[in-house]
Amino acid sequence: MNLLDVRNLCVRYGSEQTGVLAVDTVDLRIGQGEFVGLAGESGCGKTTLAMAIPNLLPEGATVVSGSVTFDGQDITHASEETLNSIRWKEISVIFQGALNALNPVKSVGWQIAEPMLAHDSGLSDKDALARARELLDAVGISKSRSSAYPHEFSGGMRQRVMIAMALACKPKLVIADEPITALDVMTQAQILDLLRSLSSSFDLSLLLISHDLSVLADTCDRVQVMYAGKAVESGSAETIFASADSSESAAHPYTNRLLKSYPNILHERVFIDGIPGYPPDLSLPQTGCRFAARCDQVQSVCRTQEPALIELHTNHFVACHFAEQVSR
């Protein structure tokens, strides 16, 4: 059984008439101990999908249909009380931009200890603070700095604090939403290493969100790619990142273009061509494949008929009419 099972989820911003379906009938499964990557460009709905899991959607966003099952329990429309007992204790979040995700007037030690105290009434303040110091040590920050405030840390250190905080209650699932985006490249690598090693040693599942596929390549077991509110491809990391001539590799044109949008420092220098154009305006009705307007292999059927998500190989799903013959 999967730890997390999201099925046919639809999330809408705004009203029924004028609203925008930011997540449109998307599935997401994460197994026990599995690291899953969620990729796609800005505005494709990856953060919305992730925030819908512990129902931390902003005001105005509603889950229209579909279900979220966590650890065998349907929490789609769970009460705030039930959700509060799950949040952080079972599912914690490393928020986008840790620079502002920490409260500026509370010491970092206090902020790490806070969820432990909230979820364990038997824990004393002193023990919680001691554990917070252990966690700081585990993410490579000196224990003595637990009484310091967020503004006294660098960006990378704040992200480390955020990771320590996410692990405070030993959750089963950690959602890391663009955890390294605002950091420089050296710090990115360190934070990614830290996240990977701690996730393994804490025996937890990880949902890693990034617009940068190369970040997901060596961290995740499985990768799901989203485009304009839809899941367009999902498969094992080996499949998605396999070279084009191997027997099984990324099959959706969008995934392939996304892969080519980032340089690979280990390979030859290639021309980074990016993907011209913009994603469609989701407030307008959509017909056909949503990527059709930007796809270089578009055919007439793409503009009229929406491709279904089919299982191309075992556990490799693609939503493209020409998945089997896409040239890469």
Next chain:
Amino acid sequence: MSYLPRKLLQVLGSIFAVATFNFFLFHIIPGDPIRLIARTQKLDPEAVAELRKKFGLDGSIIHQYLVYLKNLAHADLGYSFSLHEGVGSVLLRALGHTALLLTVSTLIVVIIGIAIGVYAGSRQGKKSDSWIVISSLVFWSMPTFWVGMLLVFVFGVWWGGLPISGITTPNAVYSGSLSYMMDIARHLILPTLTLALVDIAFFIMITRTSLIEVMHEDYMLTARGKGLSRKTVVWKHGVRNALLPVMTASALYISALVGGAIQVEVVYSWPGMGLLMYNSVLARDYPVLEACFLVSSIVVLLANFASDVLYRVLDPRVSVAR
């Protein structure tokens, strides 16, 4: 130089500047105090000269200023032209009465204002929030003296159950200090209510706006994500951050009130600083006015000083930024 001594030195410098400014300001106001003391046009020049000498108004203005400074250094605030009493004792009495009124009304305004502001701010856009904003603005836009007169009419005249003037009942005989205090408390009700009704909007609106801004911060989502109850999220994470600007506003409010309770004190004949200033302007009582303004300025400076210091305690970011 470290923070506190440097700040205190700034405060002292400001007090000196204010004292100088006040002195010249009141001598610019047209009108001759001697004429007002004599209450007649037909005073012979010798008597006028005598009065001028008595009140120290005979020398040049620079000479008068230097004498004023010298006396100030000796904590001698001068002699009131109109009350025929040392300014120090007049001021002390008035200050005590004003302090009583202001302490009670400020506590009510700040505490209730913040509570209502937090309630409204955490329910932005809901019906209860709209009603709070609308009614705050209605009261905020009413002139203080008009609200005062309205309350006098309703509670003093119509219903007649509450005293509308002074700080104690004239010629009252008290059975003990408790009944004396009860009498003062009854006299406090209407002036306090007037100040509270008008000024509470200030704190409601500032707290509300500040909290709404804070509610959209990323760390509020973190707090929600931690599985904390809504109350904990709003109060422990939201209000703690939202109160920083409210504190600055409180300091400004207290400063404004020291002189700004004039309208209320005049309407209710509350024998405080406001009424004293009002009467002193009418009598061109320079020494009293100078002293009143000096005391007001000192309160303003001290209130801001206190808020500066408190800010450093409440916001860890300030101490680093100096």
